[in-house]
Structures are given as structure tokens and as C-alpha cells.
Amino acid sequence: MNWGSILDNTLSFMLSPExxxxxxxxxxxxVHFGYAGLLNFGMAGFxxxxxxxxxxxxxxxxxxxxxxxxxxxxxxxxxxxxxxxxTLKLRGDYLAIVTIAAAExxxxxxxxxxxxxxxxxxxxxxxxxxxxxxxxxxxxxTFGIGPWEFTSDQWWSRLFGLFLVALGLLLVxxxxxxxxxxxxxxxREDEDAVRSLGKNVYLYKMQALIIGGVLGAxxxxxxxxxxxxxxxxxLPSLTFFVWTALLLGGAATLFGPILGAVLYWGVMAFLAGLxxxxxxxxxxxxxxxxxxxxxxVLVGLALMLLVAFRPQGLLGNKKEMTFVK
Amino acid sequence: xxxIGSLRRRRSAPRASGASTPAPxxxxxxxxxxxWLIVVTFFVVILQAAAPATAQGDGSQVNxxxxxxxxxxxxxxxxxxxxxxxxxxxGGGYEAEAVTNERGQVRIGVPTTxxxxxxxxxxxxxxxxxxxxxxxxxxxxxxxxxAPANFFLGEDVRETASFMSQFIERFFNGINFGLMLALASIxxxxxxxxxxxxxxxxxxxxxxxxxxALWMWNLGLPILLAIVVAVIASGLFGWSFDAALWRPLxxxxxxxxxxxxxxxxxxxAGRYIFLIxxxxxxxxxxxxxxxxxxIFGPVKLSTVDMVSMGLSLLVLLxxxxxxxxTRIGKATRAVADNRQLASASGIDVESxxxxxxxxxxxxxxxxxxxxxxxxxxxxxxxxxQILLLIFAAVVLGGLGTAFGALIGSLVIGILVEVxxxxxxxxxxxxxxxxxLVIVLLFRPQGLLGRRERVG
Numbered sequence: 001m002n003w004g005s006i007l008d009n010t011l012s013f014m015l016s017p018e019x020x021x022x023x024x025x026x027x028x029x030x031v032h033f034g035y036a037g038l039l040n041f042g043m044a045g046f047x048x049x050x051x052x053x054x055x056x057x058x059x060x061x062x063x064x065x066x067x068x069x070x071x072x073x074x075x076x077x078x079x080x081x082x083x084x085x086x087t088l089k090l091r092g093d094y095l096a097i098v099t100i101a102a103a104e105x106x107x108x109x110x111x112x113x114x115x116x117x118x119x120x121x122x123x124x125x126x127x128x129x130x131x132x133x134x135x136x137x138x139x140x141x142t143f144g145i146g147p148w149e150f151t152s153d154q155w156w157s158r159l160f161g162l163f164l165v166a167l168g169l170l171l172v173x174x175x176x177x178x179x180x181x182x183x184x185x186x187x188r189e190d191e192d193a194v195r196s197l198g199k200n201v202y203l204y205k206m207q208a209l210i211i212g213g214v215l216g217a218x219x220x221x222x223x224x225x226x227x228x229x230x231x232x233x234x235l236p237s238l239t240f241f242v243w244t245a246l247l248l249g250g251a252a253t254l255f256g257p258i259l260g261a262v263l264y265w266g267v268m269a270f271l272a273g274l275x276x277x278x279x280x281x282x283x284x285x286x287x288x289x290x291x292x293x294x295x296x297v298l299v300g301l302a303l304m305l306l307v308a309f310r311p312q313g314l315l316g317n318k319k320e321m322t323f324v325k
Numbered sequence: 326x327x328x329i330g331s332l333r334r335r336r337s338a339p340r341a342s343g344a345s346t347p348a349p350x351x352x353x354x355x356x357x358x359x360x361w362l363i364v365v366t367f368f369v370v371i372l373q374a375a376a377p378a379t380a381q382g383d384g385s386q387v388n389x390x391x392x393x394x395x396x397x398x399x400x401x402x403x404x405x406x407x408x409x410x411x412x413x414x415x416g417g418g419y420e421a422e423a424v425t426n427e428r429g430q431v432r433i434g435v436p437t438t439x440x441x442x443x444x445x446x447x448x449x450x451x452x453x454x455x456x457x458x459x460x461x462x463x464x465x466x467x468x469x470x471x472a473p474a475n476f477f478l479g480e481d482v483r484e485t486a487s488f489m490s491q492f493i494e495r496f497f498n499g500i501n502f503g504l505m506l507a508l509a510s511i512x513x514x515x516x517x518x519x520x521x522x523x524x525x526x527x528x529x530x531x532x533x534x535x536x537x538a539l540w541m542w543n544l545g546l547p548i549l550l551a552i553v554v555a556v557i558a559s560g561l562f563g564w565s566f567d568a569a570l571w572r573p574l575x576x577x578x579x580x581x582x583x584x585x586x587x588x589x590x591x592x593x594a595g596r597y598i599f600l601i602x603x604x605x606x607x608x609x610x611x612x613x614x615x616x617x618x619x620i621f622g623p624v625k626l627s628t629v630d631m632v633s634m635g636l637s638l639l640v641l642l643x644x645x646x647x648x649x650x651t652r653i654g655k656a657t658r659a660v661a662d663n664r665q666l667a668s669a670s671g672i673d674v675e676s677x678x679x680x681x682x683x684x685x686x687x688x689x690x691x692x693x694x695x696x697x698x699x700x701x702x703x704x705x706x707x708x709x710q711i712l713l714l715i716f717a718a719v720v721l722g723g724l725g726t727a728f729g730a731l732i733g734s735l736v737i738g739i740l741v742e743v744x745x746x747x748x749x750x751x752x753x754x755x756x757x758x759x760x761l762v763i764v765l766l767f768r769p770q771g772l773l774g775r776r777e778r779v780g
Contacts, residue, residue, distance in 0.1 A: 085766070087765060094720070098762055105755050109752060111751070112755075113749060123459075244590075296596075300594025301590065303586065304587050311583060324582045
């Protein structure tokens with residue numbers, strides 16, 4: 001077993017665009033669930049809209065990369081409004097079912113052959129990288145140390161993603177210490193109490209849904225930046241992976257989503273190296289492919305254990321999670 | 326880093342293709358098949374006669390000598406090769422076309438190992454035949470210098486039957502599908518009613534039944550006995566699921582939102598355990614597909630379809646009788662209506678909950694077996710594919726009401742099947758999920774639910 005390469009891959013993946021995208025998506029989910037108490041199980045839909053909005057704007061309409069990102073943001077805002085209108089007045093479990101259904105509608109539409117001209121149906125989209133790479137200010141070459149040695153283009157997508165994460169953190173931090181944020185937390189704790197103070201609960205929830213959704217869409221963009229957009233990636237399980245990352249770090253905390261995403265992908269990458277290697281050595285009674293899939297069983301178990309025994313996550317405060325009932 | 330990236334992608338690739346290319350196995354038989362065989366034979370004869378004239382230089386081998394990499398496309402209908410079909414390969418500014426030979430094959434050379442798009446020109450297909458699954462297919466070269474692209478053809482039903490007869494046929498298919506959904510929905514709705522739990526892991530209970538049936542059959546049991554064992558095992562599974570997990574958690578007084586996320590964790594874990602045990606492929610139960618008998622008018626049903634519908638009806642009637650006439654059934658409805666009140670009137674709520682889990686599990690297991698016949702095929706994530714339809718049915722009928730779930734399932738089942746008359750079949754679930762959203766907008770308590778439940 002090659003411990004060096006497993007460890008190398010793990011550390012490298014903790015700074016991958018996928019991890020950074022998960023940071024943003026988990027941060028958006030923190031706004032939804034941790035701060036507003038909204039059970040959004042449709043984050044994959046927001047991420048798909050972000051990624052497809054970006055890719056289609058560039059490929060079909062020839063937008064520059066920054067305009068394509070604006071399209072993603074607008075797409076997420078529209079989706080949040082459409083999603084919020086029928087659902088935000090409903091109880092939590094209804095919201096959960098509808099958001100997951102809405103995300104599936106989005107995925108099925110992107111995957112359908114009906115819009116093949118723009119979405120390339122099940123095969124997904126690729127080859128939209130030129131515009132973003134041409135804006136790369138980093139000189140050619142390979143930089144970094146140890147496992148974090150990347151080319152100029154690889155650094156550019158990572159640093160840009162981290163820049164978005166920093167912006168998102170600043171935004172959420174400022175919002176949650178403002179009066180607006182306090183009202184939002186009030187809604188989370190006791191909706192009726194806030195309503196009796198004359199606040200328009202519906203509007204606050206809608207704003208939270210939009211802000212979190214935009215963060216999720218940007219997460220989708222960051223994941224898609226260096227790679228491709230494939231509809232099968234945006235299955236409901238993607239949402240649940242983001243949930244696992246969020247609950248791992250702490251749902252109602254600022255840095256919980258960041259820590260959660262890094263740990264989630266660190267552990268996943270580690271197991272992706274370790275488990276097949278163990279199967280090959282004969283230490284596990286299964287094929288190496290099955291061993292690779294075994295880590296998703298562990299994700300499910302981790303999600304269950306977290307929710308049952310430490311719903312506040314690693315960084316959270318149990319008092320902040322009394323709304324989870 | 327790249328290894329993990331590619332690992333992830335490779336994992337998703339077979340799923341993508343599995344979802345979009347239907348298994349070639351169970352084709353519907355029809356008069357067209359006979360006619361088609363004649364057409365194929367005709368072409369074969371013609372081509373063989375013409376062979377000496379076009380040997381080597383025939384239109385099925387294009388640029389093979391010029392380029393190292395070859396794309397080989399096979400065009401097959403009911404496992405018979407189809408000749409004289411135009412296939413176009415394009416990508417990276419390169420384009421070439423060829424016409425299939427009597428083996429239904431073309432071989433086209435391409436200049437690079439980049440992915441290419443292989444398009445089958447449907448205009449050149451014989452009448453009444455269309456491509457099932459992907460068209461165009463994107464092929465990528467692995468380490469080899471040739472890449473296959475297989476096209477499977479099917480009947481083009483739209484052009485061969487009148488609207489009314491199609492409507493009736495889809496309608497019956499929809500009832501079949503709806504009855505199967507109802508089995509799963511009633512269990513889900515009862516579990517929600519009695520415990521307040523929104524059980525996302527219900528999908529895995531569906532898959533569980535199908536997998537046990539397959540295993541029992543592989544062990545040599547006759548299929549009907551295998552199904553009975555699967556249903557019993559599913560009931561036991563439901564019971565142990567409750568006993569091992571949900572009862573202790575209810576005792577701890579854990580919140581409903583936490584419980585819901587717990588079911589999601591259980592669903593993920595369960596699904597991937599299935600994947601580890603049965604692999605990513607699709608297996609068939611015996612008797613899948615089969616000959617479709619003409620019942621009346623345009624309605625054609627296979628023996629399996631009829632048995633499946635009859636069985637669902639019988640079980641649903643039995644469940645209705647149980648709910649309406651027996652003491653335990655009445656107690657169950659009372660608990661579903663109001664847990665505290667039922668408890669105060671002397672009903673043993675915990676034992677009712679246990680029974681509901683057993684029945685819910687058994688019904689889900691049976692619906693899994695029937696879903697395996699309807700899809701057709703057993704796959705590790707088959708339950709999740711209909712989970713949202715089950716939820717749509719339950720919400721449409723009214724969360725927590727057993728008969729609402731039954732009506733909701735029939736509506737959703739018929740809607741999904743009949744809507745394919747107007748919308749492409751790859752977005753047929755979108756309609757059902759759209760109904761879910763619209764119902765919540767206008768009547769969130771569902772058809773049979775009461776306003777207060779929505780809260």
C-alpha cells in the first residue's frame with residue numbers, strides 16, 4: 001500500500017475546486033438551514049443552475065466568463081423566487097420534499113434531449129474554459145509545495161474560488177450581525193413570535209433563500225470552472241453530501257461550512273485511496289470498486305451519527321440548534 | 326489529485342449511460358417485428374447480391390486506412406443488424422459519414438483520440454423504427470485505437486397507432502404503475518401518520534424487497550415463493566428498522582427534523598450497501614417482459630402485467646379492509662389521526678407503530694418486486710428513482726391519509742404514463758413533480774387531508 005500517494009492525494013484534494021465549491025454550497029446551506037431554519041434539500045438544483053448557467057452562457061451565447069457568472073447568479077435568484085413562492089409558507093417537511101423535487105425537475109430538464117441544442121443532454125458540457133483562463137493573471141508555470149503543486153491555470157481557478165469563499169464569508173458575517181440577521185435567527189427560533197412583532201416572515205425567508213441559493217450556484221460554478229458539467233452529478237445525493245459537510249462543521253456557524261467541506265473531502269479522498277488499496281491487499285472482503293463505494297456507506301452513517309449525537313457539528317453551540325425539533 | 330478526479334468521473338459515467346440507454350433485452354413484440362425481419366432479410370439479400378460490385382469500396386468503411394483511430398458503430402434492432410443507415414461522425418472540425426453494411430456496422434477513421442459525436446440519421450431508418458436511447462452518442466477513446474458506438478432501435482409507437490388507442494394503452498400502463506406506487510405510498514403515509522416521520526429511506530425498503538426476491542430465486546426457489554419470502558423479509562426488515570433505530574430515537578425524544586435527516590443518512594448508507602452487494606448492473610427477475618396478449622381493443626398486457634395488477638388490487642383491498650373493519654386497523658387510523666388522543670383513549674400506540682412498520686415494510690417490498698417487473702430490472706438505486714413519485718402521490722392525497730395515498734398514486738401513475746403522449750419520455754417524471762409543487766400551492770393539505778395538518 002502506497003501511503004505516500006494516498007496522503008498526497010488527500011491533502012491535494014482538500015484544496016480542489018470541488019472542495020472550494022462545497023465550501024460555498026455549504027455556506028449557502030448554512031444561511032438556509034443554520035440561520036433561517038429552512039430545510040432546503042434542493043441545493044443540487046442551485047448548483048446545477050449555477051454550473052449550467054455559466055457553461056451555456058459561454059458556449060451558446062459567447063458571453064465572457066464574468067458575464068456568464070452573473071447569468072448564474074440571476075438564474076439562482078429566479079429559481080429561489082419560483083421555489084419560495086409555493087413553499088415558504090409550508091411546514092418544514094413539506095419544504096424538504098418540494099425542494100428536493102424542484103432540484104430533480106431542474107436536473108431532468110438539463111438532462112432531457114428536449115434542450116439538447118444548449119445542454120447536450122446526458123453527455124453534459126465541456127470546453128468552456130478559454131474565457132476564464134484568458135483572464136488568468138498568474139504567469140505560466142507550476143507553483144506550490146508538496147501536494148499543493150498546481151499549474152498556473154489550476155491555481156487560478158482555486159484562488160478565484162477561494163476569493164468567492166472569502167466574499168461569501170464576509171457577506172454572511174456582515175448579514176448575520178446586522179438587525180436583518182437577528183430577525184432571521186428569530187424566525188428560526190420562533191416564527192410566530194417574530195410575526196407578532198410585525199415582521200414579514202415570508203419576505204425574510206425569501207431573501208434568505210435567495211442569498212443562500214446564489215452562494216450555492218457560485219459553488220456550482222467553481223466546481224465546474226476547471227472541469228465539465230455532467231447532469232448525473234447533480235443528483236439529490238449531491239445535496240446530501242453538502243448537508244453532511246455542513247452538519248460536520250456546524251450548521252449555524254460562520255466557519256463550520258468551510259471546515260466541514262475541507263474535512264468531508266479530505267476524508268472522502270483519503271478513503272478513496274485507502275479502501276480500494278485495502279481491498280487489493282485482501283484486507284477487505286470485497287472488490288476494489290466495491291471498497292471505493294463503501295465510503296458512501298460511511299457518509300450515510302456519519303450523517304446519521306452527527307444528527308443524532310452532535311447536531312451542532314464540530315464548531316457549533318448546542319444552544320444554537322434548539323430549533324431543530 | 327487527478328486520480329481522485331478521474332475516479333469520481335468514472336464512477337458517474339456508467340450511471341449516465343445506464344440511465345439513458347435502455348437495456349436491449351425486453352422489447353415489445355408486435356406485428357412490426359415480423360415485418361421488420363422481412364425488411365432486414367430483404368436488405369441482406371440485396372446487399373449480398375450487390376456485394377461483388379461494392380466489395381471493399383462499400384460505403385461502410387470510411388477513412389479507415391487514413392487514420393489510426395477507428396470508430397465502429399453498430400446499428401441493431403431486436404438484435405438484428407440494420408443495413409443502409411447513414412451514420413455521421415463529427416468532432417474537432419472533422420466530419421465523415423458512412424452507411425451501414427449488412428452486418429449493421431460502419432467503421433470510420435478519425436484523426437485524433439479526442440471524443441467524437443456519432444449521429445445516426447433517423448431519416449434513413451425504415452419506417453416505424455426509431456433510436457431508443459442516445460443519439461448522437463459521444464465516444465471517447467480509452468487506451469485502444471478503436472471505440473464502439475452502439476445504437477439500439479425500437480418501434481416508433483407514435484407513428485404506428487392512433488391517438489385514442491395509444492391513450493388507452495398508456496392509461497392501462499398508468500393504472501399498473503399507479504397500483505404499484507400505491508403499495509409503497511400507503512406504507513409511507515401510514516408511517517408518517519403514526520410517527521410523524523418523513524421516511525426518505527422508504528426507497529431502500531422498496532429496493533430491499535426486489536433484491537431479496539432476486540436472491541431467493543437465485544437460490545432456486547420458484548418465483549412466486551421467492552416473492553412471498555421477499556415480502557415477509559421486507560416486513561421483518563421494517564420491524565427491525567423501527568426496533569433498532571426509530572424506537573430508541575423516539576424514546577430519546579429526538580426532533581422530527583433530525584429524524585428526517587437521519588432517514589436520509591440511512592437511505593444513503595442503505596443504497597450504497599446494495600451497490601456493494603449487487604454491483605452497478607441491472608438484473609432481471611424471471612418472466613420479465615414476455616408476450617403481450619391482446620385483452621380488448623388496443624390494450625395489450627403481458628401475463629406479468631396482469632398478475633401484477635391483480636396482486637396489487639388484492640393487496641390494496643386487503644389493506645383497506647384491515648384499515649376499515651379490524652380493531653387494529655381502526656386503531657391505526659386513530660393513531661395516524663392524533664397520536665396523543667389515541668394514546669389517551671387506551672390504544673397501545675407503540676404496538677400500533679410496530680405493526681405499521683411491519684406492514685409498511687412488507688408493502689414496500691412487494692412494490693419493489695413489481696417495480697422490478699415494471700422498469701424492468703433490479704438496480705441498486707431503483708427505489709430512489711420512484712421515491713419522489715411516491716412522495717408526490719402521498720402529498721397529493723394528503724400526508725398521513727392511507728386512502729389519499731392510494732388515490733394520489735393512481736393519479737400520479739396515470740399522469741406519468743399518459744403525459745408521454747405529449748412530452749418526451751425522458752422528462753415524464755417532471756410532470757408528476759410539477760403536480761407536487763402545484764398541489765402544495767393550491768391545496769397543501771392534499772385531496773383527502775385536513776387543513777390543520779399543514780401547520
